[in-house]
Amino acid sequence: MATVTVRVMTQDEYDDWQRDIAEAYADEQVSAGRWPQEGAVQRARDENARLLPQGPETPRMLVLRGIDGTGEPVGRAWVGLDHPRGAPDVAFLYDIEVLASRRGSGYGRALLAAVEDVVRQAGVPALELNVFGPNRAAISLYDSAGYEVTTQQMRKSL
Template sequence: MRQDEYDAYSEQQLREYVESQTGLVSTEAALRKAHRDRERFLPHGLATERHRLLVAENDSGEMVGTVWLGLDSPGSKDESDGRSAEMAWLYDIRVDTAYRRSGYGAAILSAVEVLARDAGALRLGLNVFGHNTPALALYERSGYEVTTQQMAKRLR
């Protein structure tokens, strides 16, 4: 990913995160959390150690999606160096709207799995919103299993 692509990706990710929190928390609170998370997980942007921000292209060289892979599991600690490479973490995977339902999601996911495995990871973890049925279906088809589940109920 080039810097200009990262800038556009970051803006889109921020906007979508805030939209996903509409009705749950205030816009200001969602923005604060998004900025805190970015500082925590990507303090050096593209240059953040053990993180890969990549662009997926089709055979014609057109960008079809993006992916953010962390080569350590968030919050995991190894006693020797503060990291755990046993599980890599898929922070974000996106397929542009025009290219969805064409097999790109599965191809991107497969390529990310190879990158994680080549970096020494034994597992690849991710989070997905329960209402994101297309993503859930992709992950299930690709062999992912539920390891943790959170539930919530909106109180009026």
């Protein structure tokens, strides 16, 4: 099984991640029909800046780089130790990603486990996340890792 440890991102890693995550999040929101295409990337950047006003040093936010056993990067994750909707004793996983070149080798499961360990060590007993319906690989990973559906949002185009 793959093993992964996590550490706080460097400023350069954070800057690259901010660009990548804003583009990916904007695409997800547009694809889900929640945002118009125009201005979506800037909207994503603005949301991230609001949530991470001090970048990787923002209190109660963990902006992490996943590292394999040889010291090579395998992915990244972002966790808020305080739930965005105020749920007590629940952290929120905003983002988790394994590098495309490292996918399919168990790093997703190992990165998720490393993130869970850090959250537990921070004294938070539960972790929640949101996953878009079409992301079947992620849904399968979370299901097999013991996550349960707590809410479900559905839509039908008319």
